[in-house]
Amino acid sequence: MSLNSTSPTTGYVAAVLDSAQNYILNSPGRAILLLVVYAPLIAIVLNVLRQLLLPRDPSLPPEVFHIIPIFGSAISYGNDPLNFFAQCKEKYGNVFTFVLLGRKVTVALGAKGNNFVLGGKSMAFSAEDAYKHLTTPVFGKDVVYDVPNELFMEQKKFVKFGLSVENFRAYVGMIEDEVEGFMKTDGAFLIYQINDINDWGRFDATDIMAQITILTASRTLQGSEVRSNLNKSFSDLYHDLDGGFTPLNFLFPNLPLESYRKRDIAHKKMSDFYIDIIKKRRQSGDDAQDMISALISQKYRDGRELPDHEIAHILIALLMAGQHTSSATGSWTLLHLANDTKVQEALYQEQITYFGNPDGTFRSMTYEELRQLPIMDSVIRETLRLHPPIHSIMRYVRSDVPIPPTLSAPSKDGTYVVPRGYYVLASPSVSQVDPEVWHNPSTWDPTRWSDPEGVAAQAFNAYADENGEKVDYGFGAVSKGTDSPYQPFGAGRHRCIGEQVRLTTLV
Numbered sequence: 280m281s282l283n284s285t286s287p288t289t290g291y292v293a294a295v296l297d298s299a300q301n302y303i304l305n306s307p308g309r310a311i312l313l314l315v316v317y318a319p320l321i322a323i324v325l326n327v328l329r330q331l332l333l334p335r336d337p338s339l340p341p342e343v344f345h346i347i348p349i350f351g352s353a354i355s356y357g358n359d360p361l362n363f364f365a366q367c368k369e370k371y372g373n374v375f376t377f378v379l380l381g382r383k384v385t386v387a388l389g390a391k392g393n394n395f396v397l398g399g400k401s402m403a404f405s406a407e408d409a410y411k412h413l414t415t416p417v418f419g420k421d422v423v424y425d426v427p428n429e430l431f432m433e434q435k436k437f438v439k440f441g442l443s444v445e446n447f448r449a450y451v452g453m454i455e456d457e458v459e460g461f462m463k464t465d466g467a468f469l470i471y472q473i474n475d476i477n478d479w480g481r482f483d484a485t486d487i488m489a490q491i492t493i494l495t496a497s498r499t500l501q502g503s504e505v506r507s508n509l510n511k512s513f514s515d516l517y518h519d520l521d522g523g524f525t526p527l528n529f530l531f532p533n534l535p536l537e538s539y540r541k542r543d544i545a546h547k548k549m550s551d552f553y554i555d556i557i558k559k560r561r562q563s564g565d566d567a568q569d570m571i572s573a574l575i576s577q578k579y580r581d582g583r584e585l586p587d588h589e590i591a592h593i594l595i596a597l598l599m600a601g602q603h604t605s606s607a608t609g610s611w612t613l614l615h616l617a618n619d620t621k622v623q624e625a626l627y628q629e630q631i632t633y634f635g636n637p638d639g640t641f642r643s644m645t646y647e648e649l650r651q652l653p654i655m656d657s658v659i660r661e662t663l664r665l666h667p668p669i670h671s672i673m674r675y676v677r678s679d680v681p682i683p684p685t686l687s688a689p690s691k692d693g694t695y696v697v698p699r700g701y702y703v704l705a706s707p708s709v710s711q712v713d714p715e716v717w718h719n720p721s722t723w724d725p726t727r728w729s730d731p732e733g734v735a736a737q738a739f740n741a742y743a744d745e746n747g748e749k750v751d752y753g754f755g756a757v758s759k760g761t762d763s764p765y766q767p768f769g770a771g772r773h774r775c776i777g778e779q780v781r782l783t784t785l786v
Contacts, residue, residue: 280317344379351378374687384702390764391686396705398761398770409674412532417523417590441573450499488609502569519545553591604668611666658730663767670708707766738765
């Protein structure tokens with residue numbers, strides 16, 4: 280056959296294309312309608328063919344197969360993140376990339392994955408670029424992720440100043456007063472109030488812990504003025520502001536929806552509320568030994584004082600962050616205790632040993648004593664292991680970053696690279712229930728923390744790293760803790776500085 284001859288297949292394709300051209304020219308309206316109707320199907324087919332047929336860049340981590348372009352694995356990840364991670368790990372290993380509504384997210388699992396993401400340099404992995412669009416409308420301008428990293432580290436140092444041991448000693452009594460006052464007046468504790476030893480009280484753990492947490496947080500971290508103004512109006516503002524922390528807000532920070540409008544109105548009202556308190560505190564010169572006084576007294580390295588709006592926005596950030604973590608952990612702790620009578624009894628006996636009076640009552644506790652309760656400590660650690668406050672921690676990739684071969688590699692001599700413009704994701708939730716690390720990882724067992732040579736103790740020691748090298752990210756020397764499979768409060772430069780506040784409140 281001549282090389283210049285036309286094959287039957289080529290002639291058929293040409294005929295089809297000619298017919299399609301004539302149809303479009305003769306019926307443009309119908310053609311556009313058909314295109315609109317079939318465009319999604321065509322896009323899905325092309326997306327599937329691309330993944331199946333086109334050669335993959337060997338330097339990129341494996342990409343999770345998905346049907347719908349742009350949308351990617353949003354449904355699987357959103358419905359059950361931990362199950363999604365587990366299934367992907369089984370198929371692709373500890374490092375893989377998935378598409379999340381147009382974003383490419385590279386997941387690094389396990390302790391080494393946590394270290395890669397959370398121990399990465401801020402010039403390469405940016406928390407600000409990952410979260411600014413979510414947090415700024417809620418917290419406000421010029422704080423947290425709305426400022427360069429070095430300024431955020433200074434702000435964390437200011438907050439840390441307000442979390443001194445002296446303040447903690449004062450906080451313990453305040454927390455005790457708030458909890459006792461709540462139990463004596465709230466209708467959920469009627470059996471306790473009438474001292475009926477023949478009946479059992481019942482309450483909604485999540486609802487009660489949410490109420491108690493906001494009371495204790497406002498009394499200790501926010502100041503007496505904030506606590507005295509806690510009413511339904513304030514609760515409504517908090518609820519509307521909290522509505523700005525959803526997956527939808529993360530993906531689309533500004534939509535013309537009612538929840539977004541309420542978020543913005545609530546932020547303005549709450550910011551004005553705090554600024555009014557701050558102005559009065561400055562005028563009076565009172566030092567109330569709380570976070571407001573601590574922040575008023577601080578200055579940036581350039582000598583600049585914190586303006587009122589920055590203090591107000593930091594207080595909003597503290598309120599929002601503390602409420603979520605402490606409330607959720609407290610609820611899970613109560614639910615697990617309700618399901619395990621042996622641990623209940625052991626915990627009760629520990630309270631009697633340390634705080635019991637001869638007449639059967641209990642005396643008040645001190646901050647130092649709270650830190651010396653091994654059973655209580657084990658209960659909280661185990662709850663945080665199974666239910667850490669955050670399941671996914673993301674960073675935006677500012678420059679191409681190679682993945683250590685010890686974590687994952689395409690071949691013996693090859694290296695994966697996470698490209699600029701991707702996101703990276705660590706999930707301490709996965710490493711904290713890894714069956715390769717923990718015995719019976721899905722079982723709530725506080726006794727695992729009692730063995731000083733056990734896996735749990737080793738993981739905690741690696742997280743605390745009290746004898747290791749300390750790193751000063753700008754808010755005081757801290758342990759990195761990024762190598763540990765146990766990271767309930769994050770690790771590295773963005774490790775939660777309110778860790779001790781959360782633990783004190785929970786105890």
